[in-house]
Amino acid sequence: MSADAGSAVSRAPDPVVSLPITMTDEAALIELDRPVPRAGAGTTPPVRRHRDVGLLLATLLVLALGGAAPTGSVLWHRLPVIPLGDRSDADYQIVGDRLYTIAGEGHRHVTTAWSLDPVRRLWSVTLTPPEPAPSPGLVLMPGPGSLRESGGVLLVSFDPYTLVLDRDTGAVRWRSAVPVDPVPGGRLGVVQEQVYRPGSVYDTSSGDPGMLYFSPSGVAHREPPERTVLTGVDLATGRRLWRTAEPGSVGVSQPDAAPGSVLVLTATRLVLRDAATGAVLRRRELDELRGAAGLSSDIVGDVLRVYSGAYGDGGRVTGYDTATLRRLWQRPDIPVPGSAANCSGVLCANDGPGPAVLNPATGTVRWRPNGGRSLLALDPDTLLEAGESNVRPLRTVDADTGRTRTDLHAWDAYLDVPEPGPLIVTRNVRSHGTVFGAVLPGAVAVQPLGYADARMVACRAGTRHIACLSPAGIQVWSYRV
Template sequence: MALIELDLTAQPGPVPPSIPPARRYRTSGLVLAVALVFVLGGAGGPDTLGWRFLGTIASPPIPESPFQLDGDRVYTAGGLGDHRTVSAWSLAKPPAKLWSVAVPAREIGPDQVAYGDVRAATVGDVVLITDGPETTAVDARTGAARWHTAIGVHPLTGGRVGLVQDPKFRAGTEYNQAGGAPGDLYFSATGVPHDQPPVTTEFRGVDLRTGATAWTASAPGSVVYFDHPSGVVVLASDRLTLLSSTTGAVRRAIALPTLAGQQPQSGRLIGDLVLVSYGSEHGDARSLVAYSVRTFQQLWRVPQAKELVDPGVCAGLVCADAASGVSVLDPATGHTLWHAPGLDLVRVGADVLEQDTGTSDAVRVVDPANGDDELWLKGWSSDITAADGSPLLLRRTDDTRVSMFALVEDDPVALRPLGATHGVVSDCATDSSFVVCRGTGVLQVFSYRG
């Protein structure tokens, strides 16, 4: 194993938290969780569309553990007591169970377990099953157990290596939950809250086939990381580093300057840009700086206004906080293209979806170059969980509470009706071929692309 230390003598200082402080979770954050699933996809050709009911899958009505649509499979979770049962289903006609596996329930105290947020995803030849911070890997074909860890493992591009982010805290900084004092909270890899940022953050690359540690690296203070095809981008308060996903070796690193006495506070990755925000969220002298992932060269810098109480979401676009809403920027230059006051923005393929802030109510599709209207969507909702690479599907409910679906086509932009569910449904998921919705005690499965 190679141990790579990233300037451990640096002072942690005010830094972007590895997990955002608990007080910062707002309605817009919940919207973002729904909105981000549209970011990476684009609409495919509509010439083979055809709505077809494939059948149902038995599913317990447990909202804390939603089902997952994953390619040509659906994963469901159920069970009570000390174990959970995760099942894999093929999306044939009718859907058929492939396997079921028991995984340990997450403990929350002596003799107590919680139905956390059990999720499953195929990564290469394994399925990663998570419940809170814990991860269990099973064989994708048979469901046989491979390995288990109490810390979350996040798969990286390529599907061979997963990443563990493990902050290390000073003794005595664990948050007194009984006292309930206000302030920022920072969480350990196992979910324990602390009231001071970590002294250092350790990264471990994990072989997803075996669970063995492939490499380790560390950085001072609290950091955030981004998965990119060229490697793992690590943003700290004083530097930007690119690590190899397979070996952990440092491929590139630069020191980050202070601007108007401010250090980097947060960041995000949009395509090949690392966007670094300077200044506290409600303070003065805020700015947004863009760096190229490929070279780490600074491309541009723009000022930002004080962040609004509920600034809304900007997903898949380069945006800066403005005095009222956000400004959409040209990724190449940072120049303002157009303003969007009071709406959430989500990039979908070649277009941008606008929706009411704090809701999933779709408003319109606009041109990303200038914000001009392309399609009004009154009465439609974007509350469908979509996989990467999916086109934009919308749904609306009629007087009988049946859900109807439509696809937003591109070039030219148009709304194409698909079909309807069999009776009342709640949460729905989609990818480029299937739609799955939770009915009463079952999942309804439809295909819409031949």
């Protein structure tokens, strides 16, 4: 066993990962198991506080009578505040039954894991991603940290760098100089490395116009990559499982319709590979798109959308079944000038003043929302329609017909739930606080949850917890519906 410099725990040596993962060193300072101090007993609140609470309870009653669901089996419990100390700029995420914070200190980042039932600090680690390599050209600096859990490990990404941590201790297991894409439902991941022609780096001093192509490491090039190397890895160890190369740049997706696989889009074909072995499961030549420029793709449900041609200049979008690779439909991709449609997890077209929801099987228009500019898939059968700012919820609707299920005009905002779970909505009650409610799958009304006696900001939601920033730190509540 060995330990990184400055580490408070020991760990196994980093594995030797060959091709294309670049191993770099950083300090890992880990502290374990510091309990959260309990707040002291409060004093008896003044009469004014009772009046304010009465107003809030009256507001909840009005909501219940005016469109909210009757209160059922609900548990709303305030948990201890998670202190941020002098790291008030920290960002945070709720992942399952944990809350993670990321705070930047120059080029050093402190990641801390907290359990939520009960609230207790588990570990804290200081990470130092490598500095970008010297380059005469334009280089994008690493972005803020983001977190994902998969296969029992925690992936901390400072775009493009990824550090894979032990979920239980925070120890660094392995590192990659390029992004790592986990395959849902297991311990597998895919790493892609673009290989460019020597001498193709864009020199900013030249001032030459033209298209630029950025590598995963953030370096700008004057021409696209010659090839892309794909490597399947074991997320727990970083061990290489398979390796292959495709000409040019590629797009890699993980289809839900084919678990344990990766779908690769090249300039000429679609290839479905086994994520564990790299073996080709299915292949389709894209004769219908041969010669098209600027291919890109994304997955919505069980449909792979492939965009071809310059955006807004007579391009096309083609839908393919992600399990069989069969072509389903093709339609023009010509957005209307000034259109501000925003769809997340919804198959739609941006060809009018608002999004048009498409039939996944045919690509034809099913319905158009009335006044809403943004659509978010809550589950396969339900969509959320939000206002132009994509903040204020308007209603939940049937995904097939657009028929209203829950009217949300009385609510001010909604919280993204990263896992399958209820939609959490909030409403500010004058100067008295924030009311929280939940919309369950298939529900026709809002279920009141509880309230906070202050205006809450920067709130996040999980399937069992809600957290918001407060002057004292991060206030957490648990809820059940």
